[in-house]
Amino acid sequence: MTVESIALSTHSRQSEFLNGIKDTFPLIVGAIPFGIIFGVIGVTNGLSPQAVIGMSVFVFAGSSQFVAAGLVGQGVGIPFIILTTLVLNLRHALYSASLAPYVARLSQRWLLPLGFWLTDETFAVVVRRYPQADDSPFKHWYHLGSSLAMYLNWQVCTVVGIVAGTQLGGIAEWGLDFAMVVTFIGIVVPLIVSRPLLLSALVSGVVALLAQDMPNKLGLMVAAVAGIVAGVLAEQYNTQKRGEQL
């Protein structure tokens, strides 16, 4: 048995796929109330049940679906809702740019679905798996497991929400949408392991508060860019200081 085949035997396609699902599980739990609430808001705001399901199947972007359903309820025009979706989802471009180096050798047969299925949750999970030192050749199967688990869960939750929205009045006011916030807090806080990373979070948070009244949730993008710039500058400053000391 060669060294390579030993590596292959410890990381099979199947084990990567299952680990991808397993590591995504906590995020799925966080997404459940969110998906249900989307289904509820969708039907109570005047979308047909088929369109609510269609949105989850073809768009598959939780926060923008949520906002879109809200805007439909307010009678906002379709072009404006599409523009808002674009702005809200711009962060995914940053995610795919981060993941691109790890998936560069994959064929379009992989890249098309993995691109379509990219979410905050799957990104947060796979961005920790890809850089790990083991040279498993099947890390994209881990990515696929995470993606499919999120996708299927989102569809099921949407249907549950549609049923709940048509059966139970007032479920949209229960506050279940806060689950998304605590999920993201649970992802972000453990990522803060250096001072530049802490500064990046602080700057991004403060700017997000100051800029939250900008139209189309543009403040979100402004805050993210400010946080990234702050982190990079702090890291550069640290490296320079260390250089001078030597």
Next chain:
Amino acid sequence: MSGEWFLIFGMALVTFLVRYPLLVIVGRVPLPDSIFRALRYVPIAVLTAICVPAVFRIDETGMLDVPALVGGVVSALIAWRTKNLLLTIVIGMSVYLLLRSVL
């Protein structure tokens, strides 16, 4: 709603166009090291920008929404001490929903 399938098509198109192209381009065109250094700050900066306004939000009376604030801070403390995501979600949501029901 009339035109809802047009809405879905438009949303699906713009979402795919922000998710997919860079996944292909960035891996094939060499980019400077500084870009990858900057990309390490993406998840923290983006997710923090989503969370902070939701935690420090103003309620109908014009005051800080106490359940969101306490729920958010408790979640952050648990995430920091335990690094356990599921525990953070369960306790954070319990605190938030409990305070909401009593306040």
